[in-house]
Amino acid sequence: MKIEANIWQKISGTPSVDIFPIIPKANCVSSNCYIFSAPEALVVVDPGASAEQTRQISRILTDALSVSQRPVLLFLTHCHQDHSQEAGLELPTGTEVKRFAHKSGVEALKHRDRNLTTAYLYPWNPEICTARFDGVLFASSLASEPAALELSGGRRFELYTEPMALPHGATLQRQWLSLGAGNRLEIYHTPGHSACSISLRIGSLLMLGDLPFAANPGVCGLDGWNHADLLQTLRNVDRLLEIPEITACCPGHGYCVSAQSMREKLRLMETEASNLTDVPLMDAERISALKIYADELLEETAALLTIFSGRLYTVSYCLSMLEEEDGAASRVLESLDIDQIDRILSDFRRVAEAFNSSPMPEWTVVLKGVQVARSLQKVLSAENVRQILDLSLVDRAQRRLEDFLNLVRGLQFFQTEQPGAVNEIITELLKQAKETTLMESADLMEAVDDKSFLQALTRRLAAYSPLRDVQFEFAPAAQETKANIGAERLGDILTNVMEGIAGMGIKQISIDTQVASGQVEIRLSSRERMDPAAFGKRRLDLYNRTLGWLGGSFECIQHESRPDFIIRLPALKTM
Ligand SMILES: [Fe+2]
Numbered sequence: 001m002k003i004e005a006n007i008w009q010k011i012s013g014t015p016s017v018d019i020f021p022i023i024p025k026a027n028c029v030s031s032n033c034y035i036f037s038a039p040e041a042l043v044v045v046d047p048g049a050s051a052e053q054t055r056q057i058s059r060i061l062t063d064a065l066s067v068s069q070r071p072v073l074l075f076l077t078h079c080h081q082d083h084s085q086e087a088g089l090e091l092p093t094g095t096e097v098k099r100f101a102h103k104s105g106v107e108a109l110k111h112r113d114r115n116l117t118t119a120y121l122y123p124w125n126p127e128i129c130t131a132r133f134d135g136v137l138f139a140s141s142l143a144s145e146p147a148a149l150e151l152s153g154g155r156r157f158e159l160y161t162e163p164m165a166l167p168h169g170a171t172l173q174r175q176w177l178s179l180g181a182g183n184r185l186e187i188y189h190t191p192g193h194s195a196c197s198i199s200l201r202i203g204s205l206l207m208l209g210d211l212p213f214a215a216n217p218g219v220c221g222l223d224g225w226n227h228a229d230l231l232q233t234l235r236n237v238d239r240l241l242e243i244p245e246i247t248a249c250c251p252g253h254g255y256c257v258s259a260q261s262m263r264e265k266l267r268l269m270e271t272e273a274s275n276l277t278d279v280p281l282m283d284a285e286r287i288s289a290l291k292i293y294a295d296e297l298l299e300e301t302a303a304l305l306t307i308f309s310g311r312l313y314t315v316s317y318c319l320s321m322l323e324e325e326d327g328a329a330s331r332v333l334e335s336l337d338i339d340q341i342d343r344i345l346s347d348f349r350r351v352a353e354a355f356n357s358s359p360m361p362e363w364t365v366v367l368k369g370v371q372v373a374r375s376l377q378k379v380l381s382a383e384n385v386r387q388i389l390d391l392s393l394v395d396r397a398q399r400r401l402e403d404f405l406n407l408v409r410g411l412q413f414f415q416t417e418q419p420g421a422v423n424e425i426i427t428e429l430l431k432q433a434k435e436t437t438l439m440e441s442a443d444l445m446e447a448v449d450d451k452s453f454l455q456a457l458t459r460r461l462a463a464y465s466p467l468r469d470v471q472f473e474f475a476p477a478a479q480e481t482k483a484n485i486g487a488e489r490l491g492d493i494l495t496n497v498m499e500g501i502a503g504m505g506i507k508q509i510s511i512d513t514q515v516a517s518g519q520v521e522i523r524l525s526s527r528e529r530m531d532p533a534a535f536g537k538r539r540l541d542l543y544n545r546t547l548g549w550l551g552g553s554f555e556c557i558q559h560e561s562r563p564d565f566i567i568r569l570p571a572l573k574t575m
Pocket residue numbers: 078080193210
């Protein structure tokens with residue numbers, strides 16, 4: 001069934017339950033809220049953490065109660081601040097409210113645990129919900145007697161514990177209660193994102209809370225996150241979704257999707273999550289440390305993207321000038337949504353600026369960075385974009401984005417390439433810069449089909465490299481220069497440094513290598529005067545930090561307005 005936001009609709013697979021989903025624009029500050037109307041109760045799942053959303057929930061409940069007075073049962077899929085903060089919402093006098101959460105969530109709320117409730121991630125709004133929770137879920141795994149929740153007038157809700165056998169022999173912790181007239185609400189313990197995470201099912205709908213985001217960079221590693229539990233839960237929920245009666249899944253943030261697409265997503269997540277064995281705790285200290293590196297990395301990526309943006313507009317301009325008959329140019333132009341790419345780039349620049357200047361909570365900015373980085377990765381891997389932009393530049397940006405995502409995810413910076421000989425890496429790099437310049441004469445109009453047209457165009461645009469007018473002088477060390485760095489990563493750093501120097505208007509760059517005291521040293525300098533401040537302190541820091549992970553360093557030494565940029569790397573002996 002298709003679930004629409006902000007409207008009452010009947011839930012298939014139930015005799016008489018309606019749902020009113022509140023789905024704000026996906027954000028990490030306040031969750032979705034799902035309201036259900038059943039004969040004997042109104043059910044609220046995850047009120048969220050926005051005052052405006054709370055007013056809307058109160059209005060909807062007040063209207064529903066005016067039609068038929070019933071108790072309100074409020075459930076938290078987990079105790080995180082963005083789901084739980086407004087759980088104390090006010091209702092018309094005389095309305096009975098019973099609140100439910102997993103026992104570990106109830107404890108975390110009771111003890112105002114700022115880590116387990118993730119309140120520490122929201123420094124501008126630190127209040128933790130103080131409302132009373134009578135419904136302590138999964139308090140015991142014994143299935144003997146149902147737990148009873150007493151209401152006024154001698155009425156009661158009975159909470160049954162009945163483990164559920166899943167296909168392929170697995171078992172899911174389950175509780176359920178009746179909502180009247182044959183309607184029932186099932187609760188499953190699905191830990192991983194947090195110990196207190198539960199999923200709820202009414203008829204054909206399964207509400208998963210934040211499970212679909214639990215492997216995301218910036219989300220995995222939060223206090224309470226557990227790798228083994230997450231993998232088990234992903235497998236269990238996949239099996240649960242084999243039950244044909246469940247047709248739609250409602251996440252804690254963003255739109256509801258079909259059970260089939262959720263299964264596909266969870267399976268991808270399982271592959272992704274299986275690598276996340278050593279994720280460090282995403283505590284306040286780590287977020288602050290992360291911010292410094294992410295800040296430098298985003299600025300560097302934004303600089304690369306400025307080159308992309310310029311090139312795409314040049315393409316667009318070139319193409320609009322070529323009003324040839326067969327329309328190859330216009331087909332290329334149509335296939336590239338330059339405006340969309342530019343929107344993502346602007347978004348990314350805004351995130352980079354927010355990092356620099358904003359008093360915004362750091363975690364929310366980190367998550368925004370992740371979102372934009374992923375959109376950019378998608379855009380940069382599209383075939384047409386890869387043809388228009390030269391590949392070395394695209395690959396450089398992709399490696400930067402991947403570094404950023406891995407870092408936020410908590411994976412340590414690791415060496416993925418084979419270490420190489422520095423002299424060879426530099427020789428190859430300078431050869432490429434030369435080849436790029438030589439191809440400038442390619443004639444667009446000689447191209448016979450779309451593919452060769454694009455290739456010619458790419459070559460012409462690649463000739464706009466900032467390095468095309470630079471004269472290089474390379475003095476390689478006579479000794480073996482094998483160092484602890486892969487060709488691509490060293491190539492990225494050297495290209496960025498050389499482009500940075502060229503960007504200061506420098507037309508001559510000297511590079512020399514030396515091997516001494518167990519280190520390979522690469523020195524970049526120029527006979528021309530330059531101001532190293534124009535290179536940017538943050539970039540210096542970024543390269544120094546990146547090389548530091550490999551046991552190396554990057555520094556800038558001043559000699560009478562002629563700075564030397566020095567890269568040092570641990571030398572490796574050839575076996
Ligand atoms: Fe969460």
